[in-house]
Amino acid sequence: MEKQEIEPSSHLSVIIDLSPTQWHLASLQNNNELQPQSSQQVLTFRSFITQTLAFLNSHLALKHENTLAVYGALPGKSVLLYSPTVPKSETEDISADANSYLPFKVLDNAVTTRIGEELDALRDEDEEAPCDLVGALTKSLCYINKLLTSTPATLDATTPPPEPRIVIMSVSPDQSASYIPLMNSIFSAQKLKVTIDVCKVFGPDAVFLQQAAYLTGGAYIYLERRDALLQHLMMTFLPPPSIRRLLVVPTQDKVDFRAACFCHKTIVDIGFVCSVCLSSTSPSKSVQFVSQKLMAYLLQFVQFSVNLSQSVQPVGTSIFLW
Amino acid sequence: MPPRKNDDYMEVASDDSLPSDVDEVYNGKSKGKGKGKATERKTREKGKSKNNEQPYAWEASYVRSWDTVQEDEAGSLQGAVEDLIARNRRRRLLAPSTAIRRTIIRHLVLVLDLSSSMMDRDMRPTRFDLMLEYARSFISEWFDQNPLGQIGIVGMRSGIAERIGEMSGNPQDVLKTISERHKLEPAGDPSLQNAVEMARGSMSHLPTHSSREIIIIFGSLTTVDPGNIHDTLDACVKDRIRIAVVALAAEMKICRDLCDKTGGSFGVALNDGHFKDLLFELIPPPAQRAVSRAAGAGAGTSNPTADLMMMGFPTRLPNTSAPALCVCHSDLKSEGFLCPRCSAKLCDVPTDCDICGLMIVSSPHLARSYHHLFPVKPYSAVVDGAKVSPSNACTGCSSSFSKSSASSTITDGVSPFGRYKCPDCKNDFCTDCDVFVHDVVHCCPGCGK
Numbered sequence: 001m002e003k004q005e006i007e008p009s010s011h012l013s014v015i016i017d018l019s020p021t022q023w024h025l026a027s028l029q030n031n032n033e034l035q036p037q038s039s040q041q042v043l044t045f046r047s048f049i050t051q052t053l054a055f056l057n058s059h060l061a062l063k064h065e066n067t068l069a070v071y072g073a074l075p076g077k078s079v080l081l082y083s084p085t086v087p088k089s090e091t092e093d094i095s096a097d098a099n100s101y102l103p104f105k106v107l108d109n110a111v112t113t114r115i116g117e118e119l120d121a122l123r124d125e126d127e128e129a130p131c132d133l134v135g136a137l138t139k140s141l142c143y144i145n146k147l148l149t150s151t152p153a154t155l156d157a158t159t160p161p162p163e164p165r166i167v168i169m170s171v172s173p174d175q176s177a178s179y180i181p182l183m184n185s186i187f188s189a190q191k192l193k194v195t196i197d198v199c200k201v202f203g204p205d206a207v208f209l210q211q212a213a214y215l216t217g218g219a220y221i222y223l224e225r226r227d228a229l230l231q232h233l234m235m236t237f238l239p240p241p242s243i244r245r246l247l248v249v250p251t252q253d254k255v256d257f258r259a260a261c262f263c264h265k266t267i268v269d270i271g272f273v274c275s276v277c278l279s280s281t282s283p284s285k286s287v288q289f290v291s292q293k294l295m296a297y298l299l300q301f302v303q304f305s306v307n308l309s310q311s312v313q314p315v316g317t318s319i320f321l322w
Numbered sequence: 323m324p325p326r327k328n329d330d331y332m333e334v335a336s337d338d339s340l341p342s343d344v345d346e347v348y349n350g351k352s353k354g355k356g357k358g359k360a361t362e363r364k365t366r367e368k369g370k371s372k373n374n375e376q377p378y379a380w381e382a383s384y385v386r387s388w389d390t391v392q393e394d395e396a397g398s399l400q401g402a403v404e405d406l407i408a409r410n411r412r413r414r415l416l417a418p419s420t421a422i423r424r425t426i427i428r429h430l431v432l433v434l435d436l437s438s439s440m441m442d443r444d445m446r447p448t449r450f451d452l453m454l455e456y457a458r459s460f461i462s463e464w465f466d467q468n469p470l471g472q473i474g475i476v477g478m479r480s481g482i483a484e485r486i487g488e489m490s491g492n493p494q495d496v497l498k499t500i501s502e503r504h505k506l507e508p509a510g511d512p513s514l515q516n517a518v519e520m521a522r523g524s525m526s527h528l529p530t531h532s533s534r535e536i537i538i539i540f541g542s543l544t545t546v547d548p549g550n551i552h553d554t555l556d557a558c559v560k561d562r563i564r565i566a567v568v569a570l571a572a573e574m575k576i577c578r579d580l581c582d583k584t585g586g587s588f589g590v591a592l593n594d595g596h597f598k599d600l601l602f603e604l605i606p607p608p609a610q611r612a613v614s615r616a617a618g619a620g621a622g623t624s625n626p627t628a629d630l631m632m633m634g635f636p637t638r639l640p641n642t643s644a645p646a647l648c649v650c651h652s653d654l655k656s657e658g659f660l661c662p663r664c665s666a667k668l669c670d671v672p673t674d675c676d677i678c679g680l681m682i683v684s685s686p687h688l689a690r691s692y693h694h695l696f697p698v699k700p701y702s703a704v705v706d707g708a709k710v711s712p713s714n715a716c717t718g719c720s721s722s723f724s725k726s727s728a729s730s731t732i733t734d735g736v737s738p739f740g741r742y743k744c745p746d747c748k749n750d751f752c753t754d755c756d757v758f759v760h761d762v763v764h765c766c767p768g769c770g771k
């Protein structure tokens with residue numbers, strides 16, 4: 001084994017949740033209600049962007065071949081904020097600056113100006129709409145798919161394909177409407193061997209994103225000290241997955257895989273599931289109709305033992321020897 | 323050409339015909355027998371397109387794989403690649419875009435022919451090796467699309483049926499049973515009846531809501547049966563078992579009957595690629611057949627909406643919890659899942675609890691089956707230059723579109739601009755993203771549906 005594998009370069013797609021409502025809430029209150037003993041700093045959006053950009057720059061600095069794409073999830077839509085392939089807009093002036101490394105500057109400029117443009121373009125009534133996280137996620141998967149399929153042709157065979165991963169910076173709560181598309185994205189990420197990492201900056205734990213990180217082998221971090229964002233990012237999300245095997249990265253102990261019943265939205269242990277979804281073959285009926293049918297028939301979880309809710313401790317009870 | 327025995331069983335075209343005649347006979351026959359089922363139509367069409375290029379594998383002269391791909395005048399492979407893409411697109415357009423009823427819980431017995439005829443070299447390296455290779459990829463892909471399904475494996479060797487793998491919902495377990503090639507070394511004659519009986523027996527206990535399927539990969543032209551195979555066939559019809567056969571040699575009357583009477587599909591593999599196509603077409607969950615259901619003997623199952631299954635959602639134990647023995651392997655482990663009904667500790671889900679028999683699934687497994695119910699609408703190819711959307715880049719991967727029309731020849735279903743439009747959100751996508759969105763993601767990046 002004298003032939004050492006060339007370390008693959010790594011591709012990072014970052015999805016930033018840009019919900020104005022949630023960021024506003026985040027700047028007003030800190031997490032004091034969760035940890036009353038620790039007085040914390042309030043993380044403003046500005047300092048969040050600064051710290052994130054520092055993280056992105058260090059990803060680029062880590063290896064020359066590393067690539068980066070930044071997506072923003074805005075209310076009702078998702079946009080690509082930065083990628084090396086997208087032609088830069090002519091308004092940007094990229095003059096050489098003796099004090100900054102050019103790729104960093106290009107990235108910082110692109111991200112900040114694009115975020116500014118997109119937020120300015122938002123109308124007030126749009127701001128309440130839920131963020132299109134799924135759109136951003138599927139777009140980044142399409143991008144990674146293109147990257148993986150096109151790379152072998154351009155590079156020589158000795159260069160391994162880049163290691164792709166996605167980091168989601170989330171502030172919004174889960175939206176139950178996007179559960180199925182989100183799950184579809186997670187499964188395609190599994191197929192492409194893309195690791196999804198989640199950094200929950202603000203708000204309650206996102207169960208869907210916890211599942212996303214668990215199913216793709218990524219890390220889910222709930223930011224307990226929000227002033228330590230950069231440190232969390234550097235320690236947890238900077239090393240690519242192949243290196244993380246050698247490090248101790250926070251893992252999740254409790255991921256809830258129990259399903260919520262579709263009729264009462266309560267978590268059930270044992271339920272009834274319709275074996276076949278009833279839906280219409282007539283094209284005149286819309287998908288909406290089908291999904292109502294689905295609500296009604298497919299997942300009629302009858303609550304059996306809702307209050308059974310077992311806490312995770314029994315040792316003796318789980319041993320069965322026959 | 324392989325030696326042929328038992329000519330009375332064969333219904334295939336005689337050898338003296340030219341390849342084009344074989345085409346006609348093959349197609350004509352399936353047309354006559356086809357009952358308008360979507361799957362059969364697809365098979366036929368694919369068979370036709372392949373047929374036009376190549377005769378049966380054993381009739382062809384030695385084919386080098388690089389010969390089958392044709393360069394165009396300019397010496398590029400673009401044309402050939404586009405052809406492939408166009409064929410895939412057409413196939414997708416044929417599929418119904420609206421949701422149809424499909425079986426989500428599937429039980430399948432894969433019957434492998436391990437008779438000596440599998441050592442024929444008309445498919446390289448041998449039929450046997452090729453079958454094993456395709457069976458492995460078939461199993462992985464099948465579990466990927468049917469996470470709640472279970473597969474058992476039965477082999478036909480020396481006149482008897484051998485149980486190679488028990489019904490299991492764990493892809494790793496199933497793959498392990500066929501991983502050791504030397505244990506499956508082909509010998510003797512196959513017995514269809516024994517194999518079908520064994521498969522039927524292993525599925526007899528299943529509840530009515532799950533599908534029961536048998537897929538037979540059959541390379542021989544004979545079967546050595548202890549009794550009347552038509553009795554077995556009748557029993558399968560009664561049990562509502564669907565049998566599909568992928569034949570490697572030629573069409574046999576009894577195989578055709580098994581499929582026709584039970585509602586499965588039958589195909590003769592023309593060559594390696596066609597073999598794989600035939601096998602992989604059996605992966606998507608079959609649409610539910612209302613007719614056969616009403617005709618079925620099941621008592622009180624005429625109302626399909628009443629089919630509710632009891633399922634348990636387990637509690638996951640973290641790997642920091644105190645170790646305990648699992649009920650499935652009696653291994654001492656920390657991580658695992660707890661059965662919500664009896665608190666037994668299980669290694670992996672989905673599975674049936676070994677203690678109380680409750681079906682244990684996790685919510686992602688349920689979610690994984692949804693995309694069969696809500697397929698993404700097929701994108702329409704942008705043919706008219708005026709209908710090109712203003713954006714310069716693909717909505718999915720953000721790679722920019724080429725300005726001019728790339729291909730001069732207008733192929734059916736292929737956009738000369740390389741743009742494909744989502745009917746809902748009216749965004750344009752590139753070819754790669756079109757394929758990726760429909761085959762893998764099942765969710766449009768533009769509208770999230």
Ligand SMILES: [Zn+2]
Nearest residue numbers: 648650651669
């Ligand atoms: Zn076990």
Ligand SMILES: [Zn+2]
Nearest residue numbers: 661664675678
């Ligand atoms: Zn149990």
Ligand SMILES: [Zn+2]
Nearest residue numbers: 716719752755
């Ligand atoms: Zn694209």
Ligand SMILES: [Zn+2]
Nearest residue numbers: 744747766769
């Ligand atoms: Zn769309």
